[in-house]
Amino acid sequence: MEKCEKHSHSAREALAELIEQSTGQSVAKCYQCAKCSAGCPLAEDMDIPPSRLLHMVQLGLPEFDEKALKSLTIWLCLACETCSARCPKEVEIPKIMDFLRQESLRRGLAHAQAKNIISFHRAFLDSIQYLGRLFEPGMIADYKARNPRSAMQDVLTAPRLFLKGKLSPFPHAVKDRKHIARIFERAAKKEKR
C-alpha cells in the first residue's frame, strides 16, 4: 500500500510497516467491513472500536499512528479471538493488538486509564520472573502496591477463598529459578525493554 510520503516522519517507519515486519499481518487486507467491531464484546467500552483503529493504522500518518498507540482500546482488548474468527479477510487482529500494546509501552504512550491493567500484567510477570510460577497473593500485593486505589478490592472475598483452600499462603516455585531469570533477562535485552 502506498504511503503518503510527504507526511511520513523521516525518522520513523509507519506503524503499518512495523506491524507487518513483526507479525506478518498486512493491514491493507482490511476492507473496513466493521464485522470485528460488530462482534467485539467490549467495542462499546473502547474509545476506538477495532475496525476504526485498524483504519487509523492503514492511513500511515504519524498523528494517527500515535492515536492508535495511545488508545485505551488496545488495553481493553481481551484477546478473545472473536474478531479474527469472523473476519472475512482473515486479518489476525489479536496479533496486531499484541504488537500495538508492546509498541505503545516502548514509546511510553500508554493510555492513562490503562495504568492498572498494565500494572496487573507487570505484577503477574514479576511473579513469574522471580518464582517461575504465579504466586497469587504475592501478585495481588504487587498489583495493589502499584495501584494503591485498589487496596480494598476483593478484601472480603480473599478470606473466603483462603478458607476454601484456593489461596495458598506459600508460594510454589520452579526449582531452576535462575533459568527463568536468564530467560527474562535475555528477552528484555532483545526487546530493549
Add this chain to the structure above:
Amino acid sequence: MKFGYYPGCSLSGTAREFDESLKALASAVDLQLEEIPDWNCCGSTAAHNLSHLLSLALPARVLALAEQHGLNEILAPCSACYSRLINARHQLMADEELRKEVNDLIEMNFTGSAKVLNVLEALFKVFADESTVKVVKPFDHKVACYSGCLLVRPAKVVNFDRPEDPQAMDDLIRKFGATPIDWPHKVECCGAGLTMARTDLVCKLSQKIIESAEKRGAEAIVVACPMCHANLDMRRADIEAFAGKKYSIPVIYITQAIGLAMGLGEKQLGLNRHLVPVVFPEKTKAAPAAPEAQPAQKAEE
C-alpha cells in the same frame, strides 16, 4: 492411557478443584497423568500482552521439558495455558528462524514433538471406548455448556470442534445423562484477565452469560476453563451487585459433572470449594421448558 500433565498456575491455586476433580476422574478410569517436572508458568495473558519473546519462550520451555521426559501428549486443562502452549507451538513450528531464536533464549531444544490437548479432547480419548462410560448416577440436569473463547479459537490453530455453537462439551456431557441446552452464549467472552483491573467489564460480560443460561432453564453452567469459572463463580457477588439481581445458577467443571455421574463424592471433586453453592432444584412437573440442543442440522433449501 497416559498423558503428560501441565496443571499450570491456576490448577495449583484458585482452580484447585479442577485439578482435584480431574485427578479423581483419572484414577476412576485408569488414566495416568504424569506431571511435567519443574514446569513453569505459560505466561498467560500478561506475557503475550507485554512481550512477544516471553510469550513464546515460556511455553517453549514447558514443551521442551515435556519432550525431554518423553511425553508426547500434554494435557493442559486450563484453557489459557492450552491456548498459550498450542499457539506458541504453532508459531514456532511455522517459523524455523524464530524457533532457533527462542531455543537459544531458553537454552533448550524445542522440536514440537509434544502435542497439546485440551481437557475435552483428552476426555473424548478416555471415553472413546464406551465401556469406560460407567454412569452410576446420571447427571440428569439441564446444563449450559460454556466453552469460552480459547478452546475453539483460533480455529486454524486449535483445530478442535467448531468456533460457533461448539458441540464437543455437549456431546460429552450427554453421555453422562445431562441435557445440554441450546443457547447463544457458548463462546462469548466472560471478561478474562480484566477481572481485577476492570471488574466492571467482567461483570458486564459475565452477567450476560449467566442471565442467558438461567433464562433458558439451565440448572448449571458447565465450564472447562479456570478463568471462566473464576469470573462466573468467584465474582458472583460483584455480578449480582452490578445487575441488581440474584443469580443462583452453579458453575461446575466438566470433570466435576462427569465425576458426579460416575459416583464420585462431592468433597472428592472439590464441589465445596465453589463460592456459589452447587445445588440443584428439586425436580417438579412445573420445571421451565428449555430449548434442547439438537445436534447440528442442515438448513432446508
Add this chain to the structure above:
Amino acid sequence: MSRIGVFICHCGENIASTVDVAKVAEAAAKMPGVAHAVDYKYMCSDPGQSLIKDAIKEKKLTGVVVAACSPHMHEPTFRSAAAVAGLNPFLCEMANIREHCSWVHEKSELTTEKAIELVRVMVEKVKRNKPLHPIKVPITKTALVIGGGIGGIQAGLDIANAGHKVILVEKSPSIGGHMAQLSETFPTLDCSQCILTPRMVEVARHPNITLYTYSEVESISGFIGNFKVKIRKKARGVDEKLCTGCGVCAQKCPRKKVLSEFDAGLGLRTAIYVPFPQAVPNMPVIDRKECTYYIKGKCKVCEKFCEKKAIRLDQQDEIIEADVGAIVAATGFDVKGTDFFPEYGYGKYQDVITGLQFERLASASGPTLGAIKRPSDGKTPETIVFIACAGSRDPAKGIEYCSKICCMYTAKHAMLYKHKNHGGKACVFYMDIRAGGKMYEEFVRRAIEEDGVNYIRGRVSRVYEEDGKLIVKGADSLLGGQPIEIKADMVVLATAMVANADAEELAQKLKVSYDAYHFLSEAHPKLRPVETNTAGIFLAGAVQAPKDIPETVAQASAAAAKVCGLFSSAELSRDPVIAVVNRLPPPVFSTCTGCFLCEKACPYQAIEREEIRDKKGNLLKVVARINPGLCQGCGTCVALCRVKAIDIQGFTNEQVLAEVLAL
C-alpha cells in the same frame, strides 16, 4: 530452386529506431535462395502489401518472409496478400524483429545483427515450407443448448428464429430456471414470470426447437460442426402424448409433505408434481425418491385417477442420440444456503432465510401467495434485516468474488417489503453498493430516499435467537465501528451466487476449462466473452460468472450469433497446421511402430488406429492416424513419438532443425 522475397518493415519508429533496417535488407539480399529484399516504412499498409503482391508476380517468388511485428498481429494480413497474388498463404511467414528484437534491446550493432539472424532463420524455414490447404469439415446445422433458464431460452429462440434446428435440454421438469422463481425483477419491478412465460411457451411451440425437459446430457464426443451427444431423458412416469396437464394426479397424491425445490424449501409439494403452475411442459413428474409406490410398492392412486391413463410407473430412462454442430452451455447457477454461515446459526433459525427464499415469499405464486411472512410462525415481520455480502467477497469462507446481483436484489427486496408493509422497518447492512447498470443507481436511491429503507454500512458479526426475536449484532463503520444491535423478526442473507454442484462434471464432458470456483472459462475475458477455448462450444449466462438477467440475455443472443455465424457456411474451414503421421510407399507404409503412446497422450482424442491391409485383406500393420478434424496442432504427439513418425504441417522437424542450424 528457392526464390524467397524478404520484406523488412520499419514499423514507423518501432523497429527503425533500434534496428538498421537498410542493413538488414542488404544482408538478406545476400542470403542463399533470396531473390528479392527490400525495406519499407509500413508493410501492413496498402502500399506495403502491394510491394509484396507485385514482387510475387514480377519475381516469381516461391516464398515470402516479412520481417516485422509478431505473427499474432499480422500473419493473416500478409498471408491474404500472398494468396491474392497467387502464392499459397502458408508459404508466407513472419520473422518477429519487433517484440523479439527492437522492442527489447537498445540500439546497437548487436541488435541489427540479431535482426539479421532472425531473418536468416526464417528464410531457411520458408525454403522448406510446403503449400498447405485448409481442411474442410462438414457442419451439422443443429445446435444443442444445455439449460432451459432465461439464458438457454434466449439462445434457443435466437438460433431457431434464424432458421436452424435447436435441441434444448433442461434437467428439471420445467424450463424457466431461477428467473421463474423470482417475484419482480430490477430495475423495472416487472413481474418475473409475466415476462418469462411468453418466452417459455414460444420455446415449447417453436417448430425448430426440440425440448427435452427432465433430461441431462450424458456424454459428448466429436468436434466443432460434428458433435455427437447422448441425452438421458429421465423417466417422468407419465406418457407425454396422453397427459393433458389436468393436475388430478397431484391433487390425489397422498404424499403431500415433500419440500418443494421450486419454493427453495419454504413450501411443500406432492410426490407426483408439476413444479409450478406455469410450468412448461405442463406435465407432472414422479419423484421416485418420495413416491410410496417406488419405496414400498403400494399406492398407485395417480394411476387410478388419471382419466387419460397416462401414468407409466414402469417407465425407464431413455437415451437419445443426436448430432449437433454447436453447443451453448447455459446451465446457470446455484445459491449458498443459510447453513453455510456458522455465525448466523448454521441454518437452524427458520426466520433466517436466503435471498432466493425471500423471492418465493414475495412471489404471488409462492407459499404465502406474496405476503411476507415468517416461516416459523406465519406472522408478518415488523423489522427485517437484510445482510448483503453473505458469503461473497469473503476469502475466509472461500468465496473471494463479488456475486454482482445482490446489491440490486437486496434493494429490491427491501422495497417490496416496504411496499407490502408500509409501517415495517427494513435495514440493510452493506459494505458497498454495486449498482452499475442502466437505471440501477436510481433504483437503489429510490429504495433509500422514497421507500425509507435504512442502509447501515457495516457487517453483521452474528445473529441469534432471543425471546422470539432475532438479535442482529452489526456495526456502523461510518460511525467509526460503532456496534449496532437490531432486534429483527426476519433476517435475509444475500447469499453468494455459486456454480452448480455438477458444473465441474459438465465442463469435463464438454472439455471446456473452468476456474477454481467451477465457473466455465471464456476464451478471452474482454474480447471473447461467449466463446470457450473449445471450438464450437459457447457460453451464456451465470455458468460463466455471476451476472444479472439483462447481461445473461445479451450473452445468450451473442452466443446465438456465434452459432449462426458458424452455421452460415456450407463447410468449416480448419487451419491445416496439424499433426500428420507419415505415410510411405509399401512395404514400409509408415515409420510408425504402432506403440500408440500418442493416442494416450493426445488431449483432444484426435488419434485413431488405422489398419493397413494388403490386396487380399490380410492385416499388415496397425498404425496411428490423426483425425484432421480434431487435431489442434498442440504438438504433444510429435514430442512423444519415439521414432519421429509424426510431424506438424508447417512446423516439421526438418524445418525447425533448419532454423536452428541457420543460427
